[in-house]
Amino acid sequence: MISSWHAWAAVLGRDCQLACRHLQDSVLPLLFFGLVVSLFPLAVGASPNLLARMAPGILWIGALLAMLLSMEQLFRSDFEDGSLEQMALSPVSLAGTVMAKVIAHWCLTGLPLVLLAPVLALALHLPASAISVLCLALLLGTPVFSLMGAMVSALTVGLRRGGLLLSLLLMPLYVPVLIFGSSAVLQAMDGLSARGPLLLLAGLLVLAITLTPWATAAAVRIRLG
Amino acid sequence: MLEFFQMGGYGLYVWLSYAAVAVVLFLNVWVSVMRHRRLKKSLRVTIKSDSTATQAVEIRQEYVDA
Amino acid sequence: MQRLLALKNFYAFAKALSPWLLLTWVALLAYGVIGGLVWAPADYQQGEAFRIIYVHVPSAFLSLGIYTAMAMMAAIHLIWRVKLATIWIAASVPIGASFTFLALLTGALWGKPMWGTWWVWDARLTSELVLLFLYLGYIALHRAMPRPDMAERAGSLLILIGVVNVPIVHFSVTWWYTLHQGPTLSRFAKPAMAPEMLMPLLAMIAAFGVFYVWLALLCARNACLARESTSTWVQEEVINNA
Numbered sequence: 001m002i003s004s005w006h007a008w009a010a011v012l013g014r015d016c017q018l019a020c021r022h023l024q025d026s027v028l029p030l031l032f033f034g035l036v037v038s039l040f041p042l043a044v045g046a047s048p049n050l051l052a053r054m055a056p057g058i059l060w061i062g063a064l065l066a067m068l069l070s071m072e073q074l075f076r077s078d079f080e081d082g083s084l085e086q087m088a089l090s091p092v093s094l095a096g097t098v099m100a101k102v103i104a105h106w107c108l109t110g111l112p113l114v115l116l117a118p119v120l121a122l123a124l125h126l127p128a129s130a131i132s133v134l135c136l137a138l139l140l141g142t143p144v145f146s147l148m149g150a151m152v153s154a155l156t157v158g159l160r161r162g163g164l165l166l167s168l169l170l171m172p173l174y175v176p177v178l179i180f181g182s183s184a185v186l187q188a189m190d191g192l193s194a195r196g197p198l199l200l201l202a203g204l205l206v207l208a209i210t211l212t213p214w215a216t217a218a219a220v221r222i223r224l225g
Numbered sequence: 226m227l228e229f230f231q232m233g234g235y236g237l238y239v240w241l242s243y244a245a246v247a248v249v250l251f252l253n254v255w256v257s258v259m260r261h262r263r264l265k266k267s268l269r270v271t272i273k274s275d276s277t278a279t280q281a282v283e284i285r286q287e288y289v290d291a
Numbered sequence: 292m293q294r295l296l297a298l299k300n301f302y303a304f305a306k307a308l309s310p311w312l313l314l315t316w317v318a319l320l321a322y323g324v325i326g327g328l329v330w331a332p333a334d335y336q337q338g339e340a341f342r343i344i345y346v347h348v349p350s351a352f353l354s355l356g357i358y359t360a361m362a363m364m365a366a367i368h369l370i371w372r373v374k375l376a377t378i379w380i381a382a383s384v385p386i387g388a389s390f391t392f393l394a395l396l397t398g399a400l401w402g403k404p405m406w407g408t409w410w411v412w413d414a415r416l417t418s419e420l421v422l423l424f425l426y427l428g429y430i431a432l433h434r435a436m437p438r439p440d441m442a443e444r445a446g447s448l449l450i451l452i453g454v455v456n457v458p459i460v461h462f463s464v465t466w467w468y469t470l471h472q473g474p475t476l477s478r479f480a481k482p483a484m485a486p487e488m489l490m491p492l493l494a495m496i497a498a499f500g501v502f503y504v505w506l507a508l509l510c511a512r513n514a515c516l517a518r519e520s521t522s523t524w525v526q527e528e529v530i531n532n533a
Binding site: 151152155156161162165169171172173175176179180183204211219222225 | 421424425427428431432435436437438441444445448449451456459460462464466467
């Protein structure tokens with residue numbers, strides 16, 4: 001009998017390997033992020049002052065939408081080929097397995113978004129002083145997107161128009177992260193300390209890590225019937 | 226009396242609010258009462274026409290679909 | 292308690308309770324509406340427009356109250372698998388969504404004459420909007436599920452997820468609102484309302500609450516009839532009460 005730690009590592013490794021083979025799954029959200037952000041100057045005008053003021057909001061909404069887009073993939077192939085059922089039946093805790101999948105997903109979609117964000121921030125004339133706060137805020141916020149996304153993604157996996165439903169259900173839940181995330185960057189731009197919102201974001205992350213794996217496991221069980 | 230309906234110049238807003246509440250609550254009640262009547266009627270028809278279990282199941286299915 | 296959980300007994304109980312609830316509702320509503328529109332004096336700051344409070348606050352109160360009641364039922368459903376809990380949730384959702392919509396609509400109708408605009412990104416308004424999305428999300432998820440039992444369980448889980456999130460969303464929106472220092476908008480100019488203004492408001496809140504219970508019981512009775520359409524008690528009920 002293998003230990004749960006080994007099973008956990010195996011799921012993590014397998015998901016990372018799968019994602020590396022289907023590289024477009026990680027590249028597409030990045031491309032989407034870049035495109036959404038570059039549409040904004042075309043729509044609101046290229047005035048550097050205006051763009052800099054809007055940059056935190058644009059970048060956060062862009063990252064949110066890109067994460068949303070990738071969430072649908074999280075459980076889909078495992079649901080279709082029956083691996084998800086095997087994971088639910090195995091003696092290893094389903095919450096742990098799900099957590100491994102979320103970590104793999106975040107490393108291959110969330111982390112690249114965080115790395116791309118400073119480049120896009122420069123294009124939007126965000127002051128250099130705020131860029132480090134932006135990265136830190138995204139580093140704390142995007143895992144929350146992944147964790148909460150996994151919960152709802154498990155509920156809607158395999159449904160007709162599941163992607164649309166997923167966005168509808170998730171966006172209201174993403175409101176607090178969006179508020180604290182963009183506020184942190186705005187405060188840094190204004191020369192204020194961004195400590196408060198960053199700590200609140202960290203709090204949300206801790207809360208999400210504690211609660212969402214159980215909810216996600218319950219959602220998987222419900223969908224498997 | 227006219228003064229009462231004018232509500233100090235805010236009549237439009239006040240009466241629109243009350244009307245909106247009345248309409249929405251009435252619609253809620255109406256839908257449920259109608260469903261109750263329809264349900265009872267269709268159940269009665271099923272029972273009278275020598276009720277078979279399958280017909281009752283059909284009614285249930287219709288309700289679930291609705 | 293055990294006996295009440297059987298749909299047959301619940302149906303009889305709900306049916307017996309219904310006329311009394313209706314009576315209470317009419318009495319409370321009559322007092323609330325007349326007291327609010329006629330007897331209460333005009334507000335010294337807002338004039339007659341403050342009378343919208345008598346439909347706005349009860350709607351907002353019920354929109355949150357119904358969601359909380361649904362969350363309790365969802366927990367009961369997921370833990371003890373009580374069938375009646377899902378019936379109550381299904382009956383509550385449209386009513387809760389209606390009240391949320393009404394709270395937003397009457398809020399806009401109140402905001403226009405008082406603040407000069409239909410919509411303000413005020414903390415309470417924004418939270419209410421998020422609550423409406425949660426209600427609509429439940430309906431969308433419930434409809435998308437392939438099997439009724441799966442829809443009920445998924446819906447209950449979604450409600451529990453929502454109820455954990457509502458306070459967080461409200462906190463974050465309040466925090467965001469104070470940060471951005473909008474114009475100070477306080478609907479209650481005075482810290483304490485005069486009793487002749489307050490009593491009709493309390494009566495209206497109670498009236499809306501009684502209305503919710505009455506209507507939810509009716510919807511629940513419909514669900515009982517449909518679910519147990521093959522059982523003898525339903526057939527007796529239908530024949531005897533034409």
